Amino acid sequence: MGERVLGLTDVLRSLTDNERAAGQTLSMVPSEAAMSGIAKLPLLLDAYHRYFFNEGGDPDRWHFRGGQDLSKLETDLAVPLLAELGQAEWVSLRPLSGLNTMTLVLASLGGPPGSDVMTLSPDVGGHYATERLATRLGLRVHQLGGPDPHGLDLDRAYEQVAAVRPPLVYVDQSHCLFPLDVRSLVETVRRASPATRVHVDTSQWLGLVLGGVFDNPLDCGADSYGGSTHKTFPGPQKGVFLTRDPQVAKQIEETQEYLISSHHFAATISLGIALLEFRQFGAEYARAVVDNTHRFGALLAERGITVIAQDRGFSAGHQLWLDTDADSIAPQVASDRLFQAGIRINFMAGLPGVTGQAVRIGLNEPTYRGLAEPELVELADVFVAGVRATERPENLAARVAQLPRRAWRRGPTDSESALARQALALCAASLAYPASE
CATH class of the missing domain: 3.40.640.10 (Type I PLP-dependent aspartate aminotransferase-like (Major domain))
Structure with a gap:
């Protein structure tokens, strides 16, 4: 009781600071993923507020009409693309x-x-x-x-x-x-x-x-x-x-x-856009995720970090599990140090075959953000230095910020870029508080 409730200025400052930090850091949490800016657009526009329940397009069933003009973005985009890719x-x-x-x-x-x-x-x-x-x-x-x-x-x-x-x-x-x-x-x-x-x-x-x-x-x-x-x-x-x-x-x-x-109709449209992009780059991206994960596990092991399942090739997918306790560094300590170095990871208990806690990382988002050789080598050097606290965290964070090079998606055409700018202008207009004429 008596504590000050955050105001709108506080909220906006926190969101701005987090967005700025997100562009300078690297998430290696395996259960999270980034997506393209264009795929985020539906979550910022009017579609976010609307229901869509008439998948069959029955003219007598438009009881909620807010999503009517956008209905094909689910029925003719997201649904058939998921069925095709899946x-x-x-x-x-x-x-x-x-x-x-x-x-x-x-x-x-x-x-x-x-x-x-x-x-x-x-x-x-x-x-x-x-x-x-x-x-x-x-x-x-x-x-x-x-x-x-x-x-x-x-x-x-x-x-x-x-x-x-x-x-x-x-x-x-x-x-x-x-x-x-x-x-x-x-x-x-x-x-x-x-x-x-x-x-x-x-x-x-x-x-x-x-x-x-x-x-x-x-x-x-x-x-x-x-x-x-x-x-x-x-x-x-x-x-x-x-x-x-x-x-x-x-x-x-x-x-x-x-x-x-x-x-969540807007998220469905967002998924449709993500599927459309994935149709272009998905096969190459998926292979790169697996290759990067195996490579990064080997790089960490070469640098003396205890990587679980080394005898089986570390991983067949996107995750790596690290037993930092075996390296005399508690997983939470490792997580704290890496956070200061600009790398976000998991530490958790309950991993099969692991006693106590371990560090859990994923190469899915780093791969999506364009990391490959030689960025993985640099990331491994920074990662190990961060875990062992052998270099100043601000210096490591500066190196992390330079790692991403590109995103795994088809670049928009000139006309698509122009339309994206128009959509962003609409987003900016909708952010006026209160809404202006």
């Missing part, structure tokens, strides 16, 4: 996040309350929220495990699925350096219980799947996949669902009508 017959853009997608899938495909579902144990990377969420929906959860943090015991999985015959196996691999063998898991589930559906949560891997570097779960026999759109995919914070099965599509469509109301 190699799916039916997609949903309604989920608001990866966790919201999880809720939709469990509620749609997990069966009525009292049904059994199978998920992954946290010991093999299962998401921390899946069991609690499924339990709240009245489902009984059984967990699949494995002999190590990066694989499943398929023989044991066969026994579990055959004994329970659940409506759904939800593959919720969240903390992960290596993707599970989805094809073998699906084959195991089909032998044990042919009617059981398999959904793969690709929140961490979506950009690598859409970019063609990782196998599409549908090609591996899964009934559906989906997840968040802001990790390895450089898009807005949202969620998606994809399938080739018309019955699965029908169940999801029926459930989402009462589970999700506003699906």
Whole structure:
């Protein structure tokens, strides 16, 4: 009580300072991604305030007309692009996040309350929220495990699925350096219980799947996949669902009508723009993410940092896990030092196979911002100096600010640039406070 509430000037100053800092720092948080300025535009314009519920374009169903003039940016841009890149017959853009997608899938495909579902144990990377969420929906959860943090015991999985015959196996691999063998898991589930559906949560891997570097779960026999759109995919914070099965599509469509109301129309348009850009550069970007991750793991190991899973090549995707405790530096201390040096990272407990806390980093956003050789070498030097505090943090931060060179997207044409400037002028006009004539 009695504390001063921040005023508008304080808010604007904080946002301005953060934006300026963001341009000078490097995020290596694996569950975050940057996206292009043009993809951000819908979040600043009138579309942000509007509903869109008439996907079929029925002239008698325009009960909310604010999104009518922009409807094709969902129906003729975002939806077909996601279906094309995701190699799916039916997609949903309604989920608001990866966790919201999880809720939709469990509620749609997990069966009525009292049904059994199978998920992954946290010991093999299962998401921390899946069991609690499924339990709240009245489902009984059984967990699949494995002999190590990066694989499943398929023989044991066969026994579990055959004994329970659940409506759904939800593959919720969240903390992960290596993707599970989805094809073998699906084959195991089909032998044990042919009617059981398999959904793969690709929140961490979506950009690598859409970019063609990782196998599409549908090609591996899964009934559906989906997840968040802001990790390895450089898009807005949202969620998606994809399938080739018309019955699965029908169940999801029926459930989402009462589970999700506003699906954040502007973010859907933003996703459509991000997909349009990704169509141009996605395959090259996805390969660069994987190559950069493996290369950066080797660079850190060469400089004496303990990188987990070195014997397996560090990582197959975008993440690296560092055991800085083994290097006599507490993970939080390492994080604090790197923050002062202009590098943002995770430190956390609960990583499979790791006792205590560890540092978790991702090469997805640095790759999107254009880092390759020799920038990775410079970044490794700065990173290690920051962790070990062998150089002044302000000097390291100045070096970090020079690293990004470009963004992974098709450059706009002259006409597109002119239209983008017009849109930005509209944004600037809308920022007047209060709104001017």
